Amino acid sequence: MRAGFGQFRDATPEYLRFAAQYGATDVLLNTPSLPGMGGRWELHDLVKLRLTVEQYGLKLSALENVPTSFYDQIMLGGPRRDEQIENMVFTVRNIARAGIPIFGYNWMPSHVWRTTPASIRCESIATAFDYGQAKKMPRTHDREYGEEEMWDNLEYWIKIITPVAEEEGIRLGIHPCDPPVPLLGGIPQLLRSFDAYKRLIEICPSDCNAIEFCQGTFSEMEGDDIYEMIRYFGERNKILYVHFRNVSGQVPRFHEEFINTGYVDMYRAMKIYHQVGFDSFFIDDHVPQTFQDTSWGHRGRAFANGYIQALIEAVTKEAVA
Numbered sequence: 467m468r469a470g471f472g473q474f475r476d477a478t479p480e481y482l483r484f485a486a487q488y489g490a491t492d493v494l495l496n497t498p499s500l501p502g503m504g505g506r507w508e509l510h511d512l513v514k515l516r517l518t519v520e521q522y523g524l525k526l527s528a529l530e531n532v533p534t535s536f537y538d539q540i541m542l543g544g545p546r547r548d549e550q551i552e553n554m555v556f557t558v559r560n561i562a563r564a565g566i567p568i569f570g571y572n573w574m575p576s577h578v579w580r581t582t583p584a585s586i587r588c589e590s591i592a593t594a595f596d597y598g599q600a601k602k603m604p605r606t607h608d609r610e611y612g613e614e615e616m617w618d619n620l621e622y623w624i625k626i627i628t629p630v631a632e633e634e635g636i637r638l639g640i641h642p643c644d645p646p647v648p649l650l651g652g653i654p655q656l657l658r659s660f661d662a663y664k665r666l667i668e669i670c671p672s673d674c675n676a677i678e679f680c681q682g683t684f685s686e687m688e689g690d691d692i693y694e695m696i697r698y699f700g701e702r703n704k705i706l707y708v709h710f711r712n713v714s715g716q717v718p719r720f721h722e723e724f725i726n727t728g729y730v731d732m733y734r735a736m737k738i739y740h741q742v743g744f745d746s747f748f749i750d751d752h753v754p755q756t757f758q759d760t761s762w763g764h765r766g767r768a769f770a771n772g773y774i775q776a777l778i779e780a781v782t783k784e785a786v787a
């Protein structure tokens with residue numbers, strides 16, 4: 467188990483030096499700003515990304531997300547779906563051939579939603595969500611979409627892309643819909659529960675049809691047990707990597723928290739990853755904003771990453787002792 471940094475777009479010397487200085491081994495880039503002409507990424511641009519990261523002694527272990535415009539019609543079943551599928555197959559093959567072993571993406575045509583932020587410990591600012599407020603927001607697309615048509619679109623895609631991933635030796639995983647509520651802006655938040663993820667992995671029983679395990683979002687799922695979900699998906703080798711962050715509670719209302727002050731016992735969680743033989747990396751995902759921190763959150767992330775490193779050390783040494 468390893469600690470990584472991620473959630474920055476570009477492989478700049480500043481971010482990479484920061485990650486290396488704080489002892490990370492793995493790096494994840496989120497929606498790197500590559501020339502996406504024609505809605506797809508080229509092999510040479512992806513190879514260049516990996517080589518840049520490796521110059522700092524780090525491993526480019528995953529790419530997270532492509533621009534939503536690359537595959538919105540795949541999610542919604544629009545008229546350009548097949549063209550987008552062709553381009554996405556091209557991109558996924560290129561990510562694999564560039565030597566990047568994991569591609570994580572999401573199934574949220576209208577992205578992550580939050581409502582008014584919360585002031586937490588000593589005026590730190592954390593993002594928050596209140597379903598009551600969000601329900602008043604207007605539709606984000608042309609019409610309201612149905613739950614089952616969204617499942618049909620997802621199944622159609624998974625059945626096409628999984629064999630491609632197997633052929634190329636790349637693992638794909640989907641981030642849960644955040645916040646995990648039934649509907650936002652007229653779009654079903656399909657992957658919002660333990661049951662929904664069981665259904666997803668059963669579409670194609672393959673190591674290449676897996677999960678970008680945002681523990682933060684899984685912890686937000688109403689009525690579901692986070693420890694049980696880590697164990698269930700961990701034992702089945704479905705967890706590609708982990709967004710290791712904490713929240714105050716579950717939907718319909720929650721705010722984000724410091725890594726060690728949310729409702730989830732992170733030590734207990736880390737022990738389960740270790741017990742099930744999880745062998746990949748953790749990143750902080752996002753952190754509360756504190757005094758004089760940068761917008762990316764260098765201070766907050768250094769704290770969270772150090773906490774992750776300490777937990778990994780603790781559970782690993784305990785198991786040996």
Ligand SMILES: [Mn+2]
Nearest residue numbers: 680682709751
């Ligand atoms: Mn996440």
